[in-house]
Amino acid sequence: MVDERAYWLAWSQIPGIGPVSLRRLQQHFGTLATAWQATKSQLGEVEGFGFQTLEKVVKQRSHLHPEQLLTKHQQENPYFWTPADTDYPRLLLETPSPPPILYYRGEVELQENLGQKPMVGIVGTRQPSDYGIRWTRQISAALAKNGFTVVSGMAEGIDTESHMAALKAGGRTIAVLGTGVDVIYPPKNRDLYKQILSAGLVVSEYPGKTPPDRTHFPRRNRIIAGLSRAILVMEAPLKSGALITATYANDFGRDVYALPGRLDDHPSQGCLKLLNQGASLILKELDELLTMLGAVPQLDAVTAPTPEQLTLPTLPPELQQVIDAIAVDALPLDFIVQQTGMNIGSVSSALLQLELMGLVSQLPGMRYQKN
Structure with missing residues (x-):
């Protein structure tokens, strides 16, 4: 019996074949196992597969043995999902570029029910004001108490505050990392990382031992947006990774909410820009926000x-x-x-x-x- 997981892994090892190309292969051939056996001319029918890409595929494919690769990979990285797995997060799978390999560590019950729990992303600046911290804590706690899983990136500032508040309220949280799931970054969040593992998940598209890289963090923001039913931007200057997450959320058809701030506050300029572009306003009445997010469905x-x-x-x-x-x-x-x-x-x-x-x-x- 063909293990489709092996072919998601094998294709992901070929340079130049990213999540979008893999989705196109799957849609064209039905399965990645079928695509693996396709001729060069058949692969050339797939959108985006030009001459240089085809040359790479033919060269690399001859050196890779999917089943053997999977066996070896599982020894080094035992916990991961591919889109072929039923536990792969459903909303993330709906996006145009779901990670072909999504590694995870953490609490077992949440792993088994990740696709069935309502998730909301909370993002913002690494240098929040007292105002941003206060509202992040209040909203994260309210979400956690009402059955939502809080998703963020475990960065300093707003991310850290959202994870901690959700955990303190007895809720669940997911940290999407720009490193391997076994690499703690920033190092000062070591204790938070341990707490998340006991009452939540850390996930990443990067294999174990992958160190921090500045190019990884903007890409991981699409996973935060893809996992979440909505994105809340608490505080963000104009040049902020939180705005990248909001852009992904808009592209994926997710709702975007922003915390209003004063016109002359630097940390609020990105939020004000989002509100001007049509993001929903986070108001003091949190019950209204919870209702809009679908809390306590019947x-x-x-x-x-x-x-x-x-x-x-x-x-x-x-x-x-x-x-x-x-x-x-x-x-x-x-x-x-x-x-x-x-x-x-x-x-x-x-x-x-x-x-x-x-x-x-x-x-x-x-x-x-x-x-």
């Missing part, structure tokens, strides 16, 4: 028939299954996936069709309600 009611169901037009089975899963109140995308047992691509496609039919509406926080 899971008990998702299978109960409603009067509306009796008057719906006859729908194809997949569409009917999705609309049956939506309760009277709005339900987040990840919970619809959980209730239907369908993959996220099929659910997203069904929801789009239901929207076009006027039967479903999308709300902020990637939530859907019946019309």
